[in-house]
Structure formats: C-alpha cells, structure tokens
Amino acid sequence: MNLKPLKRKFFARNTEQVARELLGKIIVRQINKQKIMARITEVEMYRGENDLACHASRGRTPRTETLYGEPGHAYVYLIYGMYYCFNIVTEVKDFPSAVLLRACEPVSKGFDELSLVGPGRLCRELKITKELHNEDISKSKKLWVADDDFVVTKKEILSSPRIGVDYARHCTSWPWRFYLKNSKAVSKLKTGSRIASDSRA
DNA sequence: TTATCGATGGTA
DNA sequence: ACCATCGATAAA
Secondary structure, three states: OOOOEOOHHHHOOOHHHHHHHHOOOEEEEEEOOEEEEEEEEEEEEEEOOOOOOOHHHHOOOOOOHHHHOOOOEEEEEEEOOOEEEEEEEOOOOOOOEEEEEEEEEEOOOOOOOOOOEOHHHHHHHHOOOHHHOOOEOOOOOOEEEEOOOOOOOHHHEEEEOOOOOHHHHHHOOOOOEEEEOOOOOOOOOOOOOOOHHHHOO
16 A cells, blocks of 8 residues: 655645545544554535635635645634534645545544544544644645555546535535545435435536 | 434634 | 534424
C-alpha cells in the first residue's frame, strides 16, 4: 500500500476534478505512530462565493479564511454544536473552494462497515477535530490523503445534488455530490432508497 | 417504512 | 436564528 501523501499540486486544480479523483483514495489519520486508514467513497464540492451552499457565499470572515488560503489545507468546522466536518481546500489562494469528505469505507480493522458514513461520523471515528483546522495535509504527520494507486473509472462515479443544503436556492440542485456506485458506504437520504437523481451517470 | 425532534455551540 | 448532522423515538 502506497501511503505517501498527495502533494499540494493535486489539490491546486479544478474542484470538481479534485473531488472526483479523491474517490478511492485513502485518508490516513496518524495518532502517535498508530495509523487509522479509510477509503473515500463520497464527497461534495463547494465552490466560490456564488455557490450559496458554500460558507464563503457570505464573504471572507474569520471562519472562512482557510477556504481562501492555500490548497491542500484542512477546513474543519463544528456543525450543530456537536459534530465536525472535514474539507480539503482546493484551487488557488484567494478563491474559496473545497471538497467535503462525507463517507469512507474502513481499511483499518475494528470499524463497522457503515461507521464512517456521514461527515459527522467520519470525523468522530477518525478523531478529526478543530485541532486539525487549517492543517497542511500535504505535509502533516497527523492527517493526509494517500493515493494507494487505487483505480476508479469514470463509470464507477455517480453524482447527485448535495445533501442538507435546501436553503441554497438555485444552487440546491447542482450535482456536486460524487460517490462510488459500487460502495455500500455512501449516505442515504431516505431509508432503503438512494435519492432520485442518483441515477445520472 | 417515513417523520419529527432534541442535543449543543459557533457564527453572523 | 440559523446550521454541509446524528440517533432516538413516534407514527402509520
């Protein structure tokens, strides 16, 4: 398994391309020499101030400063008072964009099949907290993404609207959620069935 | 099976 | 007053 970190160049590209290529990669979380690993199965992209679902849609604030910073840094924030969400900043400095990691399937032992599904659960299980906010994951010893030479073809990737952004008006329907068709470890909106627009290729 | 609700705190 | 969530519970 190739656990070398993806470099900044990987993240310094078009956000959709980065989002799609992150699928199948491995998140490595190292806590004193102990590595927890998980394969990315579901992501969402948030791009620019014109994306009403993006935290930067209301401009540059102390909170969103990291989104405007160098690509390859972690944007970690607290949601609903009790969960963290982990994003990776993309593109170029001063343009706010990132990819939210929504679900993984376990690579390390000791995880239930679905315990890493959902952005809040993923962070809880990988122990990603505000301590890692703004961490440079191209250089970090605590958190990075490894290529693992895992091959994902275009056909294996599906897209849908993003989850939980009903407030984002015309941006709500943008198909900026990407996930692996063949993975069980993707979030479901309603019990049993995947959401309607999941069928697009 | 689907719907609703409470926990809990940073942000603007 | 929101909110890129989750888990529990109730209703049907």
